[in-house]
Amino acid sequence: MNAMIRQLPRLSAASTKLSRCAFASRSVHIEKKIEELGIELPAAPAPKANYNITCRVPDENTLYVSGHLPITADGTLITGALNPEGGGLTVEEGYEAARHCGLNIIATLKNHLGDLDKVEQVIKVFGIVNSSTDFKHQHLVMDGCSDVIMEVFDKPVGYHARSAIGVNTLPLDASVEVEAIVKIKS
Amino acid sequence: MNAMIRQLPRLSAASTKLSRCAFASRSVHIEKKIEELGIELPAAPAPKANYNITCRVPDENTLYVSGHLPITADGTLITGALNPEGGGLTVEEGYEAARHCGLNIIATLKNHLGDLDKVEQVIKVFGIVNSSTDFKHQHLVMDGCSDVIMEVFDKPVGYHARSAIGVNTLPLDASVEVEAIVKIKS
Amino acid sequence: MNAMIRQLPRLSAASTKLSRCAFASRSVHIEKKIEELGIELPAAPAPKANYNITCRVPDENTLYVSGHLPITADGTLITGALNPEGGGLTVEEGYEAARHCGLNIIATLKNHLGDLDKVEQVIKVFGIVNSSTDFKHQHLVMDGCSDVIMEVFDKPVGYHARSAIGVNTLPLDASVEVEAIVKIKS
Numbered sequence: 349m350n351a352m353i354r355q356l357p358r359l360s361a362a363s364t365k366l367s368r369c370a371f372a373s374r375s376v377h378i379e380k381k382i383e384e385l386g387i388e389l390p391a392a393p394a395p396k397a398n399y400n401i402t403c404r405v406p407d408e409n410t411l412y413v414s415g416h417l418p419i420t421a422d423g424t425l426i427t428g429a430l431n432p433e434g435g436g437l438t439v440e441e442g443y444e445a446a447r448h449c450g451l452n453i454i455a456t457l458k459n460h461l462g463d464l465d466k467v468e469q470v471i472k473v474f475g476i477v478n479s480s481t482d483f484k485h486q487h488l489v490m491d492g493c494s495d496v497i498m499e500v501f502d503k504p505v506g507y508h509a510r511s512a513i514g515v516n517t518l519p520l521d522a523s524v525e526v527e528a529i530v531k532i533k534s
Numbered sequence: 535m536n537a538m539i540r541q542l543p544r545l546s547a548a549s550t551k552l553s554r555c556a557f558a559s560r561s562v563h564i565e566k567k568i569e570e571l572g573i574e575l576p577a578a579p580a581p582k583a584n585y586n587i588t589c590r591v592p593d594e595n596t597l598y599v600s601g602h603l604p605i606t607a608d609g610t611l612i613t614g615a616l617n618p619e620g621g622g623l624t625v626e627e628g629y630e631a632a633r634h635c636g637l638n639i640i641a642t643l644k645n646h647l648g649d650l651d652k653v654e655q656v657i658k659v660f661g662i663v664n665s666s667t668d669f670k671h672q673h674l675v676m677d678g679c680s681d682v683i684m685e686v687f688d689k690p691v692g693y694h695a696r697s698a699i700g701v702n703t704l705p706l707d708a709s710v711e712v713e714a715i716v717k718i719k720s
Numbered sequence: 721m722n723a724m725i726r727q728l729p730r731l732s733a734a735s736t737k738l739s740r741c742a743f744a745s746r747s748v749h750i751e752k753k754i755e756e757l758g759i760e761l762p763a764a765p766a767p768k769a770n771y772n773i774t775c776r777v778p779d780e781n782t783l784y785v786s787g788h789l790p791i792t793a794d795g796t797l798i799t800g801a802l803n804p805e806g807g808g809l810t811v812e813e814g815y816e817a818a819r820h821c822g823l824n825i826i827a828t829l830k831n832h833l834g835d836l837d838k839v840e841q842v843i844k845v846f847g848i849v850n851s852s853t854d855f856k857h858q859h860l861v862m863d864g865c866s867d868v869i870m871e872v873f874d875k876p877v878g879y880h881a882r883s884a885i886g887v888n889t890l891p892l893d894a895s896v897e898v899e900a901i902v903k904i905k906s
Contacts, residue, residue, distance in 0.1 A: 397859065398866040403843050403881035405903055410591070412844045415883030471589050472598045476885045479703050487583065487705040494584040509589035511601030511713045513662045514703035517851050517886035519859040527883045531591055596777070657775050658784045665889050673769065673891040680770040695775035697787030697899040699848045700889035717777055
């Protein structure tokens, strides 16, 4: 994998642990499931410029989640285009990258909501795949994101609408970027 | 047109006929109009992976429609980039492809709602056009989708917000992909 | 900057002046701020085809804003790809282009709402940056749009969710395209 490694600013582990303790007495079915699945959530991304990681619509329970990049639990950004025939990322590597986008979105939801059981419906995900022009399997790459959302939230909560497209380049050379719209329980 | 032909899984004609019968006694103004316009709807696309073709927001009447590809009524996927000067698709061929994306979305709405008169407003369409880098008329291509939506639903129901962009590649080499947000009557 | 200059159809200055007069007695805090910031809004873009510049969801106060291009106050469309190392637009020029997309969206909101104080929340912006394949700073370009939204609306009203992506081409060779979702006061 010809991907570069970068460190991005993250919320500290301490602040993540703190919020976990604060909600220890609440229902944590989804978080137990995440543990049982052996999934390690990355730290939730922190804002980096004049925009927010999420925006909740006033007087509604709809949460818009900004574009998330494939950052692993150790802080590595997965980079490089999907380009199996040209020595770039394979479908399998892209699938893993999209899965990490999904995990970063779940980390953001946990950070925003305190408790992932508050998610009523993952409504929509939009996935953008960094691709060489001859790569035509963006849908198989985005299955990595859809699959982890369904593993964690299952039907009907996790069963989302989706679009997947290819592009010639993405911010920081990220391999995949995913944004989402989520309905929160009132 | 240097497009390839592919067969994608579809809902069977039988299931489509069944749902048509079930709603025979309901108002079918839009569907009559579709007949009068001589438009043949394709079979509605079926889910192919861990995501849904549509997602209705709980407690709301907003329907998110996943990215739809330009599949003709005989099941052919229109493929290849818009690239008039390089021997690829012309604006006219792209327009036709975008029109088929719109028809596939309408088929999905009919399949989901039973009755297209339940559409209160086509709110937004987002069109992504497979394009060579020197092609700059994605808006003219997407007019094929906007025009068929307006032919079928007219103002104000069909009068939607829209964005159109170009990309270097799309899933399965589709020429156009369109997603939509639709308000349903309560 | 290797950008071409084009004139696009706009609402006339007269119609803009008329709507400004009609709301002269209403609160105009945001518009005063725009004046104080020395910002000149362009004329609001007019519809060019079978779609609308905005679509308001019936029975809701959510406004979907169609993709807006970087048109300056004198009617010039900023064109060309971000390609600093190949003689194309620099990050600074792209930032300016994205700022103009933001200003065009604000002009559309003013034209639609009469009074920008009616904006309750800028929920989401999606920015698409015309990019050479080796350009990886679409987020820095889109800061031009996010910054002007925050200058004008400030927190919390202007504090939006955002995604930024790169593409190989855009309609009319625009350097940036931005669409938005905005909550309006009821």
